[in-house]
Structures are given as structure tokens and as C-alpha cells.
Amino acid sequence: MVNATPQAKTVEQDGRTVLLQLIAEVAGGNKSAFARLYALTHAKLLGVALRILRDRALAEDILQESYVKVWRHAASYNPAIASPMTWMATIVRHGAIDALRKRQLEAVGSEDEMATVASADPDPVEEMHLARLRPKALAAFAKLPEDKRRLIMLAYLRDLSRQELSAxxxxxxxTVKTHLRRALLELRATMFASVEARSNGMA
Structure with missing residues (x-):
């Protein structure tokens, strides 16, 4: 195994120092620093999104959304937990995975297909403590009106806060809280109606 040369290590350390400084300035609202941060990192982060999505247009959209999150949350960045690139790559990766999951949900049609959509994160089904009825809940989710499906996906798959949804x-x-609660209640009612209908049919 070939070890990195002292010169290479110095370049890497200098790059990390530059990014740390830029994030600190972005946290203070410096738009010029944000533009430079974008210029220095967007190519590598686009690669992260492309490896997951394999769709350049979608990857570019996710990249832009990720930089908005970087801008908003720069003040919460902790260099003791992760390097600047690791932190930003994690934001991009989460956004890409969420987009991929959303595309799967929109693409699947049958109940059996919907049951195969994997998710390691909390979703509306788990929010209602109905994980054991996941296939029925996903089928019911597909029957909801578009606006209610979108609200649930943004809240639980994209993890947007009520304030972000409000904006x-x-x-x-x-009002967002009320709409979300009604959407979940409708999802629950639709799901149980399906379960009850099947039970009556078997009686």
C-alpha cells in the first residue's frame, strides 16, 4: 500500500481548511463564500447523486436542493463529527435516496409491487404504528388525492418541517398540521376499509 506523500497530505489539509472557513462564512450569511463553496464542491457532490440516481437531470435537481440545505444549516455544522465534504455528501446522499424512494412510490401500481418498496426510515405507516399492515397501507396511500400524497411524502419522506411546508x-x-392530520386519518380510514371489505368477503 502506497502512503500519501507529505505534499499530498498538505494539499488535502489546505483544502479542508478552505472548506471549513467557507462554511463558517456561509453560516454568517456570506453569499460570496457560498458561491465559492459551490464552485469547489459541486462536481464531486454531483457524482454522489449520480451514483445513486443514474439520472443527471434529477441528480442536478437534488444537488441544488442540497445546497439550499447547506445554506440553511451551515451554522449547525460540527467539524468534530465530520469533514466538510463528508457532511455535504451526506446531505446529498439523503436527498438522492429520498428522491429515488419517491420515484419508486410513484412508479409502482399494484399492491404486491408497492409492498416491495423498501424503506429504512420512518414513513406514514410507521407513524401510525401500522407497520404490520404495510402492504394495505401502501395500497391505500396510492388511492389518496395527489395533494395529500404529496404532503405526506414531503413531511415523512423528505423530512420537511411544518415551518418548511408552511413556506x-x-x-x-x-394549517399544515391540520391538513397533514386529515391526510393521515384518510389514509387510515381507506386502509381499514380495505381490510374490512376483505374480511367480509372471506366470511
């Missing part, structure tokens, strides 16, 4: 839809956070 996106232009309604108060409390």
Missing part, C-alpha cells in the same frame, strides 16, 4: 405552500404551520 412551500403559503399557509400557516397550524
Amino acid at each position: 412551500r405552500f403559503g399557509v400557516p404551520a397550524n
Whole structure:
């Protein structure tokens, strides 16, 4: 195994130092620093998204969303936990995985196909403590109106806060909470109606 040369290590350390400084400036609202951070890192981070999505247009969209998150959360970055590139790559990776999962949900049609969509993260089914009824819940999810499916996906698959949803839809956070609760209740009702109908058919 060939060890990195002292010169290579110095270049790597200098690059890390530059990124640390830029993130610190971005945390203070410095747009010029943000532009430079983007210029220095976007090619590598686009590669991260492409490896997961294999769709350049979608990967570029996720990359832009990820930089918005970098801008918003730069102040919470902790260099003791991860290097700048690791931190940003994690944001991109999570966004790409969420986009891939959303595309799978929108693409599948039958109940059996929907049951095969894997998810390691909390979703609306788990939120209602109905994991054991996952296939029925996913089938019911597909029957919801588009606006309600989108709200649930944004809240639970994209992990947007009520405040972020409020800004996106232009309604108060409390209204978002009410709409989300109604969507989940409709999902629950649709799912149990399906279960009850099947039980009656077997009686």
C-alpha cells in the first residue's frame, strides 16, 4: 500500500481548511463564500447523486436542493463529527435516496409491487404504528388525492418541517398540521376499509 506523500497530505489539509472557513462564512450569511463553496464542491457532490440516481437531470435537481440545505444549516455544522465534504455528501446522499424512494412510490401500481418498496426510515405507516399492515397501507396511500400524497411524502419522506411546508405552500404551520392530520386519518380510514371489505368477503 502506497502512503500519501507529505505534499499530498498538505494539499488535502489546505483544502479542508478552505472548506471549513467557507462554511463558517456561509453560516454568517456570506453569499460570496457560498458561491465559492459551490464552485469547489459541486462536481464531486454531483457524482454522489449520480451514483445513486443514474439520472443527471434529477441528480442536478437534488444537488441544488442540497445546497439550499447547506445554506440553511451551515451554522449547525460540527467539524468534530465530520469533514466538510463528508457532511455535504451526506446531505446529498439523503436527498438522492429520498428522491429515488419517491420515484419508486410513484412508479409502482399494484399492491404486491408497492409492498416491495423498501424503506429504512420512518414513513406514514410507521407513524401510525401500522407497520404490520404495510402492504394495505401502501395500497391505500396510492388511492389518496395527489395533494395529500404529496404532503405526506414531503413531511415523512423528505423530512420537511411544518415551518418548511408552511413556506412551500403559503399557509400557516397550524394549517399544515391540520391538513397533514386529515391526510393521515384518510389514509387510515381507506386502509381499514380495505381490510374490512376483505374480511367480509372471506366470511
